[in-house]
Amino acid sequence: MRLKTIRTPLVATAAFLAVLAGAPAHAEEPEPVSGDIVTAPGLELRGEMDGERYDVWANVLGLQPHGTEETLVVYCIDIRTPLDTESPYTEGEWEESEVANLEAVRWVLFNGLPNVGAEDLIEASGAEVNPDWSEEEVNEVAFAGTQAAVWHFTDAWDLLTDNPVKGGNNGEDEAVLAIYQHLTEDTGRVPDPSEFTVDLEGEEAATFEDGRFGPYTIRSNAGPVTLTAEGGRLETEDGEEVATLDDGEEFWIALDDGENEITVSGTAAYDLPVGRVFLATTDESLADDAVNPMTSGESQKLILAQPREGEVPAEWKFALDAPSERPADAGGAKLPTTGASLSIAFAAGLALLVGGMTVIVVGKRRTTSDH
Structure with a gap:
């Protein structure tokens, strides 16, 4: 039997994450190539x-x-x-x-x-x-x-x-x-990298059946999303462990024994030529002020054709309660409460900078009877 989900109030906390590809979040943008x-x-x-x-x-x-x-x-x-x-x-x-x-x-x-x-x-x-x-x-x-x-x-x-x-x-x-x-x-x-997003659908409609919660649907316009989890296992409909999902594909959550929270992390990687423009400069300007170099006069402008590698990271945190058995006259069972997470749209600059806002929304667990 498939149980419906009862919607409950949410308690939200927010955290700002600045992510720099290959470098700490506090690192400054490197000088131009x-x-x-x-x-x-x-x-x-x-x-x-x-x-x-x-x-x-x-x-x-x-x-x-x-x-x-x-x-x-x-x-x-x-x-x-x-x-x-x-x-x-x-x-x-x-x-x-x-x-x-x-x-x-x-x-x-x-x-x-x-x-x-x-x-x-x-x-x-x-x-x-x-x-x-x-x-x-x-x-x-x-x-x-x-x-x-x-x-x-x-x-x-x-x-x-x-x-x-x-x-x-x-x-x-x-x-x-x-x-x-x-x-x-x-x-x-x-598309420009600032338009890439990785998101999740289905957290409010997910149900509990056969020992797991779901389904949840991945939404990504940045390519396949590699998924990992702490506190449980991510599965396909057939029970296989999930590693990578494309846009529109679903997964289910099976919590580890004794756990009622799980953190799911996802990463979509992309290659994109971004139109990096190069202008002729003088040796002096490169030595003294590489950030704002002086051009060496009328010279041809060039554009880089090689792709730039980047990532769009995402994270979802869930607080999940599995239904428990109740006496027949209790009028129903305790239904799962699922916590929803975030949608991330990261803007990427010429220095391979990937940054954005991560909002973590954790569901407030409560005991609810269905009358």
Whole structure:
């Protein structure tokens, strides 16, 4: 028999948690990333801008952050301005760069190189990889198609549909154009990390049956949620232990012996390119004031294509009373009281900062008879 839940007054307590990815909550935001630009040969593209022909080289660009050996993929977001290869580049704000259409550019980066592999991107666009291309040439084609799509949104530049690649008679024409069209037609929207939430539904309607409470439903727009519990076990409908749940999936709570409270923790992890913009600087400004660096004059602006990893943490605390046997003339059984918890929406900044408000609501247990 499935028992209904009697709603009871709630006693609420609130706590503020500031969570910093990989660092204590009190840590300050790190200084902006700075590094040196490296280039490799690319493809020359034929296009139009402001109603006139405008051809441009899509050289493969990389940023080597100071103090590391890695090279990050970056794209030009300022087609009219020459690249500054003599000065270091440092991270700046998108708003300060005065570049348009961040949402569309994010979508292009999320669905272009390197977040989608070069061969996979070419095939996803409907084009074919020439078996005679080297790995380097495959990468050049994927980069050029993605760069062309970025310029379409940042600079209102359009790739020609007729011979878009100079000398691209070996399949480059078709592949670059296909990628460009794939990334500019029906552009979707990649959410900002501040919009990611992990929540829980069903705490007020949950019931007690067969020794456990539930069901509770996970709500997440940040991807699968990894769950752990202290004070009990989380189970699927079939009694299997829960590890990870997707949005809309349910779990049940089985308390440990002697326990009447349980804390459930959840974490959703995401990868998201966030449009980190890099501007050329002077060595002096990096040494003296890296937070507000002076630019080294008119130089091309770049955007980082690599994704940023982040997490959305959540926590729910429950005070649960299982029904006890009562004499037949008592008119009913003691029903469970469930405590509800929180909904967390964390805003993430460029420094991988994840912070937010955690509200813990614990149900007040009381003995209630159903008459």
